Amino acid sequence: MASPQGRSLTPQGGRPMVNFASNDYLGLATHPTLKCAASDAADRWGTGSGASRLVCGTLLPHVTLESRLAEFKQAEAALTFSSGYACAVGTLGALAGKDDILILDKLCHASLVDGARLCGATLRVFPHNHLDKLESHLKWAQSKIQANGRIIVAVESIYSMDGDTAPLEAIVTLKEQYKALLLVDEAHSIGICGPGGRGLAAALGVASSIDFQMGTLSKALGGSGGYLCASRKWIDLLINRARSFIYSTAPSPISAAVATAAIDLVDSEEGDTLRSQLQSNITRLRALTGNSELTGPSAIVPLIVGESDAALSLSDALAKRGILAPAIRYPTVPKGSARIRFTTTTAHTDEDFVLLQDALTCR
Numbered sequence: 001m002a003s004p005q006g007r008s009l010t011p012q013g014g015r016p017m018v019n020f021a022s023n024d025y026l027g028l029a030t031h032p033t034l035k036c037a038a039s040d041a042a043d044r045w046g047t048g049s050g051a052s053r054l055v056c057g058t059l060l061p062h063v064t065l066e067s068r069l070a071e072f073k074q075a076e077a078a079l080t081f082s083s084g085y086a087c088a089v090g091t092l093g094a095l096a097g098k099d100d101i102l103i104l105d106k107l108c109h110a111s112l113v114d115g116a117r118l119c120g121a122t123l124r125v126f127p128h129n130h131l132d133k134l135e136s137h138l139k140w141a142q143s144k145i146q147a148n149g150r151i152i153v154a155v156e157s158i159y160s161m162d163g164d165t166a167p168l169e170a171i172v173t174l175k176e177q178y179k180a181l182l183l184v185d186e187a188h189s190i191g192i193c194g195p196g197g198r199g200l201a202a203a204l205g206v207a208s209s210i211d212f213q214m215g216t217l218s219k220a221l222g223g224s225g226g227y228l229c230a231s232r233k234w235i236d237l238l239i240n241r242a243r244s245f246i247y248s249t250a251p252s253p254i255s256a257a258v259a260t261a262a263i264d265l266v267d268s269e270e271g272d273t274l275r276s277q278l279q280s281n282i283t284r285l286r287a288l289t290g291n292s293e294l295t296g297p298s299a300i301v302p303l304i305v306g307e308s309d310a311a312l313s314l315s316d317a318l319a320k321r322g323i324l325a326p327a328i329r330y331p332t333v334p335k336g337s338a339r340i341r342f343t344t345t346t347a348h349t350d351e352d353f354v355l356l357q358d359a360l361t362c363r
C-alpha cells in the first residue's frame with residue numbers, strides 16, 4: 001500500500017479503495033497523539049533497543065509500558081514481546097512441555113497452534129466453543145496428568161476469523177473445577193470493549209480468574225507488539241524461559257512508548273467515544289452483510305461464501321467497485337468455509353456503507 005493505514009488505502013500504482021479489512025479498529029494507527037508519542041520517543045530514545053531484554057536492551061519505555069499494562073489489566077505483572085505471535089509461541093513454550101497437556105479450541109489462532117505444537121506437550125483440540133467436549137478433554141487430562149504436570153486450556157475471547165465470542169464464564173468454571181490453567185487471547189477485544197477498553201474478560205467480570213491474559217498491541221492499540229498479563233510468579237518464569245522473549249532484540253523504544261500512549265488513550269473518555277462510534281458501525285456492517293443475528297462487541301463480520309474460488313471472485317468484484325476486502329481461505333479457515341472477512345473501524349462513513357451495500361446487492 002502506498003498510503004497509511006486508514007479509512008481508505010491506495011495500492012501502489014492504483015486507485016484508493018475503501019478499507020474493510022483492517023484491524024485498526026479505533027483508527028489509532030495514525031492518531032495524532034500516538035504519532036506525537038512516537039516522535040517524542042524517537043527524539044529521546046532513538047530508534048533501536050540494541051540488544052535483547054536480558055542483556056542491556058530493557059530501556060525505561062519498556063518498563064513503563066509493562067507497569068501501565070499491568071495496572072490497566074488489573075494484573076500483578078505484564079511482559080511484552082515483539083509481536084503477539086512471539087508472545088503466544090514463547091508463552092506456551094515456557095509453560096508447557098512433554099509432561100503437560102494443552103487443550104485448545106479448534107479455531108484458535110495460528111500463533112497458539114504453533115506454540116502448542118512446538119512446546120512438545122500432549123495436545124487436545126475441542127470443536128469451537130463446545131463446552132461438553134472441553135469438559136471431556138479436561139476429565140481425560142485429569143486422569144492422565146502426573147503430579148507435577150500442568151493442564152492448560154487456551155481460547156480466544158473474540159475469534160479472529162468468525163467474530164464470535166467464547167463463553168468465558170463457563171470456561172472459567174470448568175478450568176476451576178478441573179484445576180487447569182487458562183490462557184485467553186484478547187487480540188481482537190482489547191481496546192474495543194470492556195470498562196476502559198480492557199477487553200471481553202473484564203466486560204464479563206472474569207478477568208481475575210484467568211491465569212494468562214494475552215493480547216496484541218498491534219490491532220485496536222494501533223502499534224506493534226504482544227503482551228501477557230499474569231501473576232508476578234508466572235511473569236518471572238516467562239522472563240527466564242520464554243525463548244522468543246530471551247533470544248530476540250527488545251522491541252523498539254518507539255513502539256513501547258506508542259503502546260503506553262495507546263493504553264492511556266483507550267482508557268480515557270476519548271476511548272469511550274471511539275468505542276461507541278465503533279459499535280454503531282458494527283451494527284451497520286452486520287445489518288448489510290446479513291449478519292444481524294451476530295451479538296457481542298466484535299468488529300469482525302464474516303460473509304461465508306464456501307469455495308475458495310467463489311470467495312476470490314467476490315473479493316475481485318468488490319475491488320472493482322473500490323472496496324478492499326480480501327478473501328480468507330484454507331488453511332486460515334476450514335475447507336469449504338472460504339469467506340470475505342469484513343471489519344469495520346471508527347473511520348467508516350455513511351458513504352462507505354452505502355458503497356458496500358450497493359456492491360453486495362448487485363453481485
Ligand SMILES: *Cc1c(COP(=O)(O)O)cnc(C)c1O
Nearest residue numbers: 083084085109111160187216218
Ligand atoms: C493477530 C493475532 C495474533 C498475533 O498478533 P501479532 O501482534 O499480529 O503478531 C495472535 N492471536 C490472535 C487471535 C490474533 O488475531
